[in-house]
Amino acid sequence: MPKPAPADTPQRILDIAERLVQTRGFNGFSYADIAEALDVTKASLHYHFPSKAELGKRLIERYEQTFLEALKGIDAGGGDARARLKRYVRIYADVLRDNRMCLCGMLASDYTTLPTPMKEEVRHFFDRNEEWLAALLEQGRKAGTFAFRGPARELAGSIVGSLEGAMMLARSYGDPARFDRAAERLVGAL
Amino acid sequence: MPKPAPADTPQRILDIAERLVQTRGFNGFSYADIAEALDVTKASLHYHFPSKAELGKRLIERYEQTFLEALKGIDAGGGDARARLKRYVRIYADVLRDNRMCLCGMLASDYTTLPTPMKEEVRHFFDRNEEWLAALLEQGRKAGTFAFRGPARELAGSIVGSLEGAMMLARSYGDPARFDRAAERLVGAL
DNA sequence: GTTTGTCAACCTACTAGTTGGTAGACTTCC
DNA sequence: GGAAGTCTACCAACTAGTAGGTTGACAAAC
Numbered sequence: 431m432p433k434p435a436p437a438d439t440p441q442r443i444l445d446i447a448e449r450l451v452q453t454r455g456f457n458g459f460s461y462a463d464i465a466e467a468l469d470v471t472k473a474s475l476h477y478h479f480p481s482k483a484e485l486g487k488r489l490i491e492r493y494e495q496t497f498l499e500a501l502k503g504i505d506a507g508g509g510d511a512r513a514r515l516k517r518y519v520r521i522y523a524d525v526l527r528d529n530r531m532c533l534c535g536m537l538a539s540d541y542t543t544l545p546t547p548m549k550e551e552v553r554h555f556f557d558r559n560e561e562w563l564a565a566l567l568e569q570g571r572k573a574g575t576f577a578f579r580g581p582a583r584e585l586a587g588s589i590v591g592s593l594e595g596a597m598m599l600a601r602s603y604g605d606p607a608r609f610d611r612a613a614e615r616l617v618g619a620l
Numbered sequence: 621m622p623k624p625a626p627a628d629t630p631q632r633i634l635d636i637a638e639r640l641v642q643t644r645g646f647n648g649f650s651y652a653d654i655a656e657a658l659d660v661t662k663a664s665l666h667y668h669f670p671s672k673a674e675l676g677k678r679l680i681e682r683y684e685q686t687f688l689e690a691l692k693g694i695d696a697g698g699g700d701a702r703a704r705l706k707r708y709v710r711i712y713a714d715v716l717r718d719n720r721m722c723l724c725g726m727l728a729s730d731y732t733t734l735p736t737p738m739k740e741e742v743r744h745f746f747d748r749n750e751e752w753l754a755a756l757l758e759q760g761r762k763a764g765t766f767a768f769r770g771p772a773r774e775l776a777g778s779i780v781g782s783l784e785g786a787m788m789l790a791r792s793y794g795d796p797a798r799f800d801r802a803a804e805r806l807v808g809a810l
Numbered sequence: 811g812t813t814t815g816t817c818a819a820c821c822t823a824c825t826a827g828t829t830g831g832t833a834g835a836c837t838t839c840c
Numbered sequence: 841g842g843a844a845g846t847c848t849a850c851c852a853a854c855t856a857g858t859a860g861g862t863t864g865a866c867a868a869a870c
Contacts, residue, residue, distance in 0.1 A: 439845080457647040458733045460829060474846055476831060531729065535785075538792045539721065539729035543648045552792060580805075588786065588802040595725075595785020596778065602728045602742060612778040615770075619809055629819080650855060664820055666857065 440478045442468060448489055452530035456486060456540045456548075483545040486537075490551035493533045494558065497521075501562045511570025512617070518563065519613045522593050526606050534559075535594035560586040567620075576620040592616055630668045632658060638679055642720035646676060646730045646738075673735040676727075680741035683723045684748065687711075691752050701760025702807070708753065709803045712783050716796050724749075725784035750776040757810075766810040782806055 446467045450459035461472045461482065468475075479485035504517045525532055534555045541549060564586035570576035578585055593613065600609035636657045640649035651662045651672065658665075669675035694707045715722055724745045727734060731742065753776035760766035768775055783803065790799035 454733050455645065455647060455730060457645060458730070461831085462828075471847060472830085473832080473848080477845065480831085482830065535788070536729060538788045539726060540645060540648070541788075541792045543644050549792075556789065556792070584801055585805065587789070587798060588782075588805050591786040591789045591802055592778075592782035593785065594788060595783065596781040598725070598728045598731075598784060598788075599746065599777070599781045602731045602739075602746070608777060611774055612781055615775065615778050651857085652854075660819095661821060662856085663822080663858080667819065670857085672856065 439468075439470075439474075443475060443478055443485070444489060444492055447485055448493065448533060449530065451486075451489060452525075452533050452536055455536055457543060483548060486545070486548045487551055490534065490537070490548060490555060494551070494555045497555070498558060498562070501559075511566055511573060511575040512620075514566055515570070515617055515620075518566070519593065519617060522597060523606070523609060523613065526597050526600060526609050529601075531597055531601060532594055535597060538594070539598075556590065560590055563589060570620070578620055589616060629658075629660075633665060633668055633675070634679060634682055637675055638683065638723060639720065641676075641679060642715075642723050642726055645726055647733055673737060676735070676738045677741055680724065680727070680738060680745060684741070684745045687745070688748060688752070691749075701756055701763060701765040702810075704756055705760070705807055705810075708756070709783065709807060712787060713796070713799060713803065716787050716790060716799050719791075721787055721791060722784055725787060728784065729788075746780065750780055753779060760810070768810060779806060 443464060446464050447459075450463055461475050464475055465472045475485075479488065500521055501518070504514050507514075507517065509517075522532065534552050537544060537548065537552045538556075541552065544552070560583060564581075564583040567576060567578070567582040567585055571578065571582065593616070596609045596612035600606055600612075633654060636654050637649075640653060651665050654665055655662045665675075669678065690711055691708070694704050697704075697707065699707075712722060724742050727738065727742045728746075731739060734742070750773060754771075754773040757766060757768070757772040757775055761768065761772065783806070786799045786802035790796055790802075
């Protein structure tokens with residue numbers, strides 16, 4: 431028997447690689463790490479993902495898809511803009527409580543060392559992310575829920591940056607609550 | 621003549637290593653990179669810094685010293701709390717315009733992969749940094765320059781996180797002005 | 811004032827292990 | 841039989857780090 435293969439191997443590879451990137455960064459793990467965790471050989475990994483660059487690209491694509499799906503979930507759920515914003519922040523908090531950084535936050539700090547296709551995907555993620563958040567902010571402003579000056583998109587970029595930074599520091603301090611406090615301030619300031 | 625050695629070699633090693641960490645992260649460069657940039661052998665680097673962990677630790681120590689020196693400079697210069705805060709933010713903006721990340725911001729994202737002594741130094745840097753900022757914020761609040769709720773130290777932590785995150789994203793977008801806009805919002809909100 | 815010894819600062823040459831990646835054989839399922 | 845997926849067995853390049861030798865500056869001993 432080569433594999434009882436209960437779960438789809440490529441997906442399991444992505445699951446493990448994702449966790450590794452989120453905890454150690456793109457330069458902080460190797461194919462050998464994935465192989466060990468999955469109990470297969472490196473060669474087998476290369477069969478599914480020919481190069482690390484390709485693996486990384488697919489990783490971001492999948493992450494973005496899941497993330498945007500979650501945002502749709504927020505749109506579908508009820509509540510005013512503030513409630514939605516809180517659910518948005520909650521996504522980050524949950525990732526952090528799983529002892530992970532945001533995948534793209536991590537990759538943003540590895541940015542200069544990434545292969546070009548990955549760079550493009552990282553920016554694409556943040557573009558979509560900020561677009562959605564900007565729309566929510568604008569909605570909230572129109573409804574009188576939020577008060578802020580300037581373009582919503584600019585504020586969105588600022589908030590995303592703040593959340594990523596707050597995650598990074600909270601993780602270094604091993605103190606997820608530190609993220610919550612910072613996020614509370616951000617949301618409260620609107 | 622063995623050396624025209626105008627500059628102190630250990631310092632030059634630290635200079636180059638610092639730039640490499642700030643641009644590529646601690647796992648994104650090797651002794652070979654420093655050796656090439658400095659035109660010496662790897663063995664020579666190991667003479668001055670026995671291990672990469674030791675090099676990294678010394679790197680943070682020196683960075684913190686320089687940073688705290690700059691904060692003293694702000695204290696010494698005139699102006700109210702807001703003016704001082706702007707000069708504080710300026711430090712980050714200048715680093716970014718040199719195409720670098722904050723050294724410790726970078727190391728915060730590499731955190732899980734760092735040797736323990738480096739982890740301690742990174743946290744020490746942020747502790748000192750936030751202590752100073754908290755004092756400035758408290759000063760500003762007492763003088764009526766700033767308005768904010770809760771402990772100054774908590775706000776300081778939030779601001780430092782936001783600045784680090786804003787830097788990271790601005791660098792990914794190759795757009796230093798993105799940092800300026802985010803920082804402007806942060807300072808303006810006080 | 812030359813010999814002798816010490817020292818910092820480098821060098822060449824090497825180690826053991828890791829990196830991403832490949833070739834080709836094998837095995838199982840349709 | 842052919843495709844899919846896995847394996848063993850490799851490779852060249854790179855990793856941090858080491859062993860041991862060379863160089864020239866300086867200082868004391870003679």
